[in-house]
Amino acid sequence: MEVDKGKGEAEETRKVAEADRDTVTLKSSDGKLFEVSKEAAARLSTVLAGMIAGGSIDDNGTDLKQIGSEALENVVDYCNKHANSIPSAALISSSISFNTAPFKEPEEWERKFVDRLSHDALFDLVEAANFLGMERLLDVTCHKISEMMKGKSPDQIREVFNIKNDYTKEELEEIRQELAWAFYDD
Amino acid sequence: MGSGGEMPGTEAAAAAAAGCIQALPEDLLAEILARVPPDVAFLFRCALVCKRWRRHLADPAFLRRLFPESGRPSLLLGFLVRRRRPSATSWRRRIAGLFMNRAPAFVPAPRSALGPRRRFLTSFVRDDAGLLQKAELLAERDGLVLLRVFPRAVGRKMYSLCVCSLLTGKVDVLPPLDAEGVGGYAILPSSNLGAAPHHPADRYSNLFQVFLISVHRSSKQLNVHSFSTAATSLQNWGTKSSNGDA
Incomplete structure (x- = not known):
C-alpha cells in the first residue's frame, strides 16, 4: 500500500474502493500493491485500458513485473494528481498528436511532479510510463530529461548523465568540422 | 509485452544501476532527444556526446519526425529571368533609365530557401x-x-x-x-x-x-x-x- 506520500489521496482512493469496485490493484516487481482509480488508469494508460477492457485485471493485484515499487508509486501518484487537475479533453488531444512535434508543454503541477524526482527515479518513471503506454506521463518525463541538457556542452551532458565518451579525438574533430555551423556561437 | 525488458550483459546492468540515460531503450532515447528543439544547433551539437546519440540524430526517420515535410523548403529554389532591354518607345526608355540595374532577376519558387522576394542576381x-x-x-x-x-x-x-x-x-x-x-x-x-x-x-x-x-x-x-x-x-x-x- 502507499506508505508516506499523498495520504489524503490514498485515503480517498480506499474509500472509493470500499464503496464500489472502482479501482484496480497493481503489483510491482517487488510485490508491493498499489490501488488506482479504474477510470484514471484507463484514461491515462493504453496498456491498463486494454487490460481492463479485456478483463485481465487481477483483483488480488495485477502483476507489473517490469516496474519497481518506487516507479509504480510515482505512476499511481501521477494518476491521482491527474484526475484532480486536468480536463480529459486536453489530454486526449495531446495523446493523439503525440507522434508529431511540437509537444505540449507540461503543466505547472506536472513540472513540480517531476522536479522532485531523483535521476534514478526519473529514468525509472520514463520506462514505466513507456511500458504502460502512458503517453502524457512519457511526454512530461522526457521533457524533463531533455531540459536537463539545456545550455550544456557535450562534455557537461556526458557528466550529467554519466555517459562514456566513445569517440576518438579525431572523430570528435571531424564531426565538429562537419557541423561547423552549429558551433558558431562558441 | 511480458518479456523483453530484461537487459542481459554486465555493461547494461551497470548502466541501469547508475540510473543512466544510456540504459534506456532506443525509442525512449529518441523521445528525449526529440524534445530538445527548437534550438536546432544545440540538438546537432548533442551528436558529440557519444556515437549512440549521433546515430539517433542522423537517423532520417528521426529528422523527418522533427522537421515534417510540409515545412521543408522547396527543392526548386527559383528562376532567373533576363531583364528585358528597353524597347524603342521613348517613355519606356525613360522608365528603364530610372532602374539602372539590368542584371538578371531572381524569382523565388514558393517556400524557396532563398527567401520569398524577387531580387537581382547582384544581390x-x-x-x-x-x-x-x-x-x-x-x-x-x-x-x-x-x-x-x-x-x-x-x-x-x-x-x-x-x-x-x-x-x-x-x-x-x-x-x-x-x-x-x-x-x-x-x-x-x-x-x-x-x-x-x-x-x-x-x-x-x-x-x-x-x-x-x-x-x-x-x-x-x-x-x-x-x-x-x-x-x-x-x-x-x-x-x-x-x-x-x-
Whole structure:
C-alpha cells in the first residue's frame, strides 16, 4: 500500500474502493500493491485500458513485473494528481498528436511532479510510463530529461548523465568540422 | 509485452544501476532527444556526446519526425529571368533609365530557401565592376549560374563567360574563348563530377565544369569546348572536334 506520500489521496482512493469496485490493484516487481482509480488508469494508460477492457485485471493485484515499487508509486501518484487537475479533453488531444512535434508543454503541477524526482527515479518513471503506454506521463518525463541538457556542452551532458565518451579525438574533430555551423556561437 | 525488458550483459546492468540515460531503450532515447528543439544547433551539437546519440540524430526517420515535410523548403529554389532591354518607345526608355540595374532577376519558387522576394542576381554576388549589368543568362544548375558578359561587345566571336555561385557569392571569370557558332551551354557543379576529393578552405566546393557546343560554319566541324576548375586541369579551355557528318 502507499506508505508516506499523498495520504489524503490514498485515503480517498480506499474509500472509493470500499464503496464500489472502482479501482484496480497493481503489483510491482517487488510485490508491493498499489490501488488506482479504474477510470484514471484507463484514461491515462493504453496498456491498463486494454487490460481492463479485456478483463485481465487481477483483483488480488495485477502483476507489473517490469516496474519497481518506487516507479509504480510515482505512476499511481501521477494518476491521482491527474484526475484532480486536468480536463480529459486536453489530454486526449495531446495523446493523439503525440507522434508529431511540437509537444505540449507540461503543466505547472506536472513540472513540480517531476522536479522532485531523483535521476534514478526519473529514468525509472520514463520506462514505466513507456511500458504502460502512458503517453502524457512519457511526454512530461522526457521533457524533463531533455531540459536537463539545456545550455550544456557535450562534455557537461556526458557528466550529467554519466555517459562514456566513445569517440576518438579525431572523430570528435571531424564531426565538429562537419557541423561547423552549429558551433558558431562558441 | 511480458518479456523483453530484461537487459542481459554486465555493461547494461551497470548502466541501469547508475540510473543512466544510456540504459534506456532506443525509442525512449529518441523521445528525449526529440524534445530538445527548437534550438536546432544545440540538438546537432548533442551528436558529440557519444556515437549512440549521433546515430539517433542522423537517423532520417528521426529528422523527418522533427522537421515534417510540409515545412521543408522547396527543392526548386527559383528562376532567373533576363531583364528585358528597353524597347524603342521613348517613355519606356525613360522608365528603364530610372532602374539602372539590368542584371538578371531572381524569382523565388514558393517556400524557396532563398527567401520569398524577387531580387537581382547582384544581390547574391558582388559585382563591383558592373560585369553582370548586361550579362546574358546561359545556363543554371544547383545554384551555379553561367553568364555571358558583354554579349554585344566588339569582337563578337570572343566569349567572355563568368560563373556566379548563388550559395557562396563567388564570381569566377573564365578565360575568354574564341569560338564561332556556339549553340549549346551546360554547367555541371562538382557534386555531379563523381568523386570530388578537393575541398576549399571554406568547405563550400566551388568546383564546376562548363561545356559549350559549337558548329563551325564553313567546315561544319562540331566542337565541344570544356572548362574545368578541377585542381588537376590547366584552368583553360579545351576543345574536342569531330566532323559534322558523325
